[in-house]
Amino acid sequence: MKLKSKHYYIRKSHRYLGIILGIQFLFWTLGGLYFSWNDIDEVHGxxxxxxxxxxxxxxxxxxxxxxxxxxxxxxxxxxxxxxxxxxxxxxxxxxxxxxxxxxxxxxxxxxxxxxxxxxxxxxxxxxxxxxxxxxxxxxxxxxxxxxxxxxxxxxxxxxxxxxxxxxxxxxxxxxxxxxxxxxxxxxxxxxxxxxxxxxxxxxxxHNQWRVFDFFWMLHTMDYEGRDNFGNILLRAFSILGLFTVLSGFVLYFISSPSVKKVKSKVRTPKPTHAA
Structure with missing residues (x-):
């Protein structure tokens, strides 16, 4: 049976991490947009x-x-x-x-x-x-x-x-x-x-505050009390997010044609001339 290359496992890991984290990244982005486009004084009422x-x-x-x-x-x-x-x-x-x-x-x-x-x-x-x-x-x-x-x-x-x-x-x-x-x-x-x-x-x-509070819960990932920034779920997703980014860099490095050309030139010995 043919062994699968390390490229395959890195791609697979990156893909699944992307699926797992993608929805949460979308929530963080939507929340960030809502936070930045609303006056906090109006949110407070x-x-x-x-x-x-x-x-x-x-x-x-x-x-x-x-x-x-x-x-x-x-x-x-x-x-x-x-x-x-x-x-x-x-x-x-x-x-x-x-x-x-x-x-x-x-x-x-x-x-x-x-x-x-x-x-x-x-x-x-x-x-x-x-x-x-x-x-x-x-x-x-x-x-x-x-x-x-x-x-x-x-x-x-x-x-x-x-x-x-x-x-x-x-x-x-x-x-x-x-x-x-x-x-x-x-x-x-x-x-x-x-x-x-x-x-x-x-x-x-009021309604604007309630929408803000909902996105705040999604942003902190504190689904029990909404205001705990140190919860385990948020920490876990932060670490997984770091691994996802790093795996993307590694995947690019090992699969990029440009990188492969550079590595090939480095490995190819220079011709020697007879005396």
Missing amino acids: DHLRKEKRHFSASMKMASPQAVLDAIKAKSQVDSVLSVQLIEIAGVPAYQIRYFSGDMDHKGHETAGHGGGSHASNVRVQLANAETGQFISPLSESEAITVASNQVTSPIKVEKVEYLTEVGSHHEYREKPLPAWAITFSQPDNCTVYVSAELGTFQAIR
Whole structure:
């Protein structure tokens, strides 16, 4: 039986590697084209949002210390993480985030709260910034008002959901929970996400972002969570891609007529002349 040449095996390997990687290379190319031809600010939905309003400097404000003292009267406060002035449905409010409870044995924050973005021993208290009175987590009507104040010319509320958990592919993944999801028919079929406990806008998602997110999943090859650039599948395809390119160079080198002519000239001995 005639043995097959090394050329045959190199060509076969190159062909099959090309078939395996070709579809993924097409996805990477399509994704790259979509990424480069779209304004990232529009993908984030900045063009759908109203300009941020500011509070009047003449506004009468209660002392944040008084609010913090009221929190201490009803709850354990180990330390303060942040004090922020926000707006809730037209009302100025303090958002006070503080640590309450035990740390782990290494002194670190304990497990995540709200989709993994907050530690479980971090508490949030909202308070009216003018009166100092506590404010409960946002109701549905308040969340709709907050969402409507974020969007330019909201037409109609199509759907309202209260989210306590989301999957790894959800468009609101890895953000504070619980949250209200308010979907408007216009503009651009957008959904505004508002954190119930934080009382603030968190994200806006629309059709352009959803297409971007789909191509992003194909680009990262993270079909579980979409955002992991270090996944095994991506690493494997990167290595296979390198082998495919190298095998193409080798195949050209061993099969090119030009290379064969050069090698033939090198091997052909020069004629010698008799003395």
